[in-house]
Structures are given as structure tokens and as C-alpha cells.
Amino acid sequence: MRVKVLAFARIREMLEASEQSLDLPGGARVADAWSMLVSAAPELDALGGSTRVARNGRVVSLDEPLCDGDELALLPPVGGG
Amino acid sequence: MAALQAAVRSDGSGGIVTFLGVVRDRADDGRAVVGLEYEAFAPMAIAEFEAIAGEAAARFGTDVRVAVAHRVGALAVGEVAVAVAAAAVHRAAAFDACEYVIDELKRRAPIWKKEGYVEGAGEWKSNECARG
Numbered sequence: 001m002r003v004k005v006l007a008f009a010r011i012r013e014m015l016e017a018s019e020q021s022l023d024l025p026g027g028a029r030v031a032d033a034w035s036m037l038v039s040a041a042p043e044l045d046a047l048g049g050s051t052r053v054a055r056n057g058r059v060v061s062l063d064e065p066l067c068d069g070d071e072l073a074l075l076p077p078v079g080g081g
Numbered sequence: 082m083a084a085l086q087a088a089v090r091s092d093g094s095g096g097i098v099t100f101l102g103v104v105r106d107r108a109d110d111g112r113a114v115v116g117l118e119y120e121a122f123a124p125m126a127i128a129e130f131e132a133i134a135g136e137a138a139a140r141f142g143t144d145v146r147v148a149v150a151h152r153v154g155a156l157a158v159g160e161v162a163v164a165v166a167a168a169a170v171h172r173a174a175a176f177d178a179c180e181y182v183i184d185e186l187k188r189r190a191p192i193w194k195k196e197g198y199v200e201g202a203g204e205w206k207s208n209e210c211a212r213g
Contacts, residue, residue: 006122008120008122008191008193009120009193009195009205010193010205012120054122054125054191057124057125057128073122073125073191075122075191076193076205076207077207077208077209078187078188078189078190078191078192078193078207078208079192079193079194079205079206079207079208080119080121080126080151080163080186080187080190080191080192080193080194080208081102081151081162081163081183081186081187081190081192081208
């Protein structure tokens, strides 16, 4: 399956990409997408504890199963206003 | 701001409260700031604004109406980053709703700010330990 990953703020800077596609096996969960991103950018691992992941606009846990065409957003600690 | 006030007022509004979040010249640690750069996950931020507005009405009265605007991109000291307007029949609910909206926006909305300093590299700042 293919999912789109959006990155923001310090994560965007770390990955040097605001958007990318990941190819994952069927049955993959958010944790698997995160692991794939970390293997390509190991420095991302340090942000694991503070990053929230949204799937199609809603924050989900690492256990959340993924579907083909999903859009994941990597959200660092917020700082609006 | 006029547009936000117009969006919330109605013939029944006895009180309209507005808040402006402005870029200031000092970081919380005292360093001189030249500006802020805001980034947002816009569709989710807008959904969050709508949810917060609905909560404000549920908490403070069904007569409460709220409008929110947040800028993205590079802003200089003195520029307005965020504006909130809240209207209600009576002023207490309008004050409460306005405060609730900005507090929740800062806590929840998928928006990020990078502080730019007179000296040194810019830093992304989270609201987790920020002052009220």
C-alpha cells in the first residue's frame, strides 16, 4: 500500500521534505510507517516521544492500521497563537 | 478585525470581545526577537478551530458566536499573528469564550512557530511551557 506522509516544522526540516510517499506491506500500522521514516532519518527517533501522528486529519495511536491512500501528518509539539 | 467582529455580531449581541496575538520583541528567555515564522496544517487547524468554537458555545451559551483568524508565514515584531472575536448576549460569556478559544487554540491547533533572533539560529517553540 502507499501512504502520503506530511511533515511540519522541525520534522519537515529534519526530513528535508514537507511531503513524501511510503510503500508499506498490507497490514502495516502507523508504527511501521514511523520505523521506515526513522530508518531513513535516524535523528527522527529522538522526536518519537513528542510527535503526534494524524491519519486523515485525526490524531491516532501507533497501533492504528493503515489503508492504501491514507495521509499521515507528523505533528511536533504545537506552537500556534 | 472588523471582518471578524462583523462575522460574530448579531442584533442580539450585547458584548463583543476581541483578542489579538502580536509578535513581541523578546523571547521568554530574554533574547531579542526579530520575527516569527508560522506554519500550519491548514485543513486540520481549521477543523480544530471549528471544534473549539462549538465547545465555546456548549460551555458558555448557545448565543455565543466565535471567529478565529491565524496568519502563516514570516511576521515581524508588532504584526498580528492571531485574532479571535467572540460575541454573546451578555459580556461575561463573550469574555469567557474569547479566552477559552485562544487558550485551546494554543494548546491544540496544528500550528507551529519558529522564533527568529537578532543573534543565532531560529528555534521552533512549543506552547507546552509557555506563559498565559
